[in-house]
Amino acid sequence: MMKHKKKVLVIGLDCAPPELIFEQWREELPNIRRVMDRGVWGRLESCVPAITVPAWSSMMASKDPGTLGFYGFRNRGDYSYQKQVLANALSVKTERVWDILSRAGKKVITIGVPQTYPPRPVNGIQVGCFLSPSTSNRERPYTYPASAMDEITGIVGDYLVDVPNFRTDDKAYLLRQVYTMTEKRFKLVKRWLLEKDWDFFMFVEMGTDRIHHGLWRFHDLTHRDYQVHPVYNNSIREYYRYIDEEIGQILELIDNDTTVFIVSDHGAKKMDGGICINEWLIREGYLTLQSYPETRTAIDTCEIDWSKTRVWGDGGYYARVFLNREGREPQGIVKSGEVAALCAELKAGLEAIVDPDGVNIGTRVFQPQEIYQRCNGVPPDLIVYFGDLYWRSVGSVGYNSIYTFENDIGPDDCNHAQYGIVIKHDPDKLEEPGGRELTGLQLMDIAPTILQQLQVSVPADMQGKGF
Template structure:
């Protein structure tokens, strides 16, 4: 059986409106192979890590035990560990292609991918990589080749929460040009059967420059501001680099382009721990002496605390549970009543002017067929993701105009993109309808003639 090669191009955080409508005229190379256009429906939580893992293993975040790029262990109120490639050891689509069909895969930038995964083929790790002096390439022998193709270096990410907007812009251009140059080299020089490249820069440009581009953003500085064209220019840059990349593809290659979630304007941040204090769930030994203080273990009166939270694009709330937390006070017999009361209270939160919000709070068992790993007790989405939960305390109000972790203009959204010229898409993307993110693995397997039930590693 002769199979066409498949390239999956991942563009992190790209929403349908931008690629299919607003920036269509600036993305002519991408439009050339978008014969089929669909809408990807992300899952819980719509966060870069774990959504690429959900997409390419076909398993939910609960089954994977990955709920964000950082996790806490029971008993730790602060940051405990960052997810790595070891957090999702197997079951990826390239594992199936290699194990069942003996196909060689070329994978670049797919998270969580550090340390570099051992694959049947070649792997370059993702934005979680600390630097080029680490184990970022598989097999290790291609490390020098990657660096040489990148002009002596390789850029994994850019610091996007920064007031130095010129520096962020320069970093984004360097990231794109370096990574695409390396990917072109690898596509040209390796005898691959399946290839995937995930580009993180589209996510970063949204977070850093959305308010300058979107007139509907609550903090839009007005027409003619110095950064209003950064997002369109970056999409045009990526499109040019995609065009150059397409020239490297063998003639027997089909293409799928996909994002893991979408993006939209951040209306503001909500001080979730400060709200928990106001509601009596979280008790402090003393009030913070300045605004924007991180919640630390020593600040909390654990003998009277019922719950506390982490901030992020969604909030993870933890119950001070007896037998699990070092100074837990909530008994197992009352756990579910506390969870349900917290849910009701969260869903009643309103906006700064009393406006009704669309809030959702879920226990992980409501979302996933299996809950593994260090899961939170509640997963909280404020105003349909438009407000970012802030974990810091000491603010004069629970409503913050800006993100508490540095400049950030965008939040994530539920809808992403899926399209391309691959024939297999016709069976899954019909009438521009929704494609659940967990179906993408099945689409890739179907391209190579494998049914989902044949995925023995699932």
């Protein structure tokens, strides 16, 4: 009897939290539940930091962010004070799953996987991610091969890699755009699943992330800005039901030799507010400005007195803290022998931060050299989860306070959470009815598991383990 060709389909839902899929709405998502009931599933621990870049590359390369050499979307390009670089596909210096499979002769298709712009040659098709600046520029195609651009236009019209301006107060616009983007993505996926030859097919839907950031305060009764609204209170729930219907249609299109993964890179949680990292550093005497701004001002446009500054920080869903080290930064003043004590002092001070009512918010501080195998690129000296990610980091100054309840980069209702999801159904492995919950899974375990499914040897430098 002829053995059928094993295939793998990976459905990525950026920011999808286990609390919604495994608990709150499990009975309302029959197609996702069907994959769970016939397979294995569990919470998937993200990397530190738990953010889209570097998380999806950490998942698909099975390497931690330090080894990858980027620690977020924006990274210091060198040890000067000015140079910032964006981490796109060119920043990824190691092979990811589709590169390894291409080399092994497997046919691959990826659609919208973060950090796949600019697209690279693969043995198949690669459609760029939300970092793609344009879907019409033929000089800088967002697909490999470039001819796939015309094919996509023929299938869905104007393809959306992301929701334009998703940080907006116009929630009706946001919802329309999320659905439009998602409908186009699933239409393309369903067509190519049927028409193309593939061994590995992966796509990532960004709509889950965008709808969380835009509408979480209408969803979460415990959110400090919770609002009652006839449409928006159920908008995230209805969107998940819609996603589940689309996944159901996909499951009808694949054969019994296809292993299905449903994964997310991290979860989501309410945002209680922002801690102004540089305001705190000024207050504590670590950071000195030539003059304090009259209006809210980005730290990189402020005049910093480097001769009196030992530490400065960066904003985002988490904080990056940098020491002004002698011999490393151009005007560094922190001596090598002072580094360990200063980091310990900063860690203690940051972890002692309280909310406006005097309650400790539960901040966690990480030292890169302690959590990564190695530290490539220009790592922060400390990574800070304010309030264990219930509070974001705000880098701007001019607040005259360490607290803010307005985001300095536009409206945002939620932060990321450390745990995402993984569901795997392998048709060759019969599980007990109801599926089997797994524990202890980490982001980097996904890539070796995919390679094992396709009987391709796992590179020795992958940090995760198959399951």
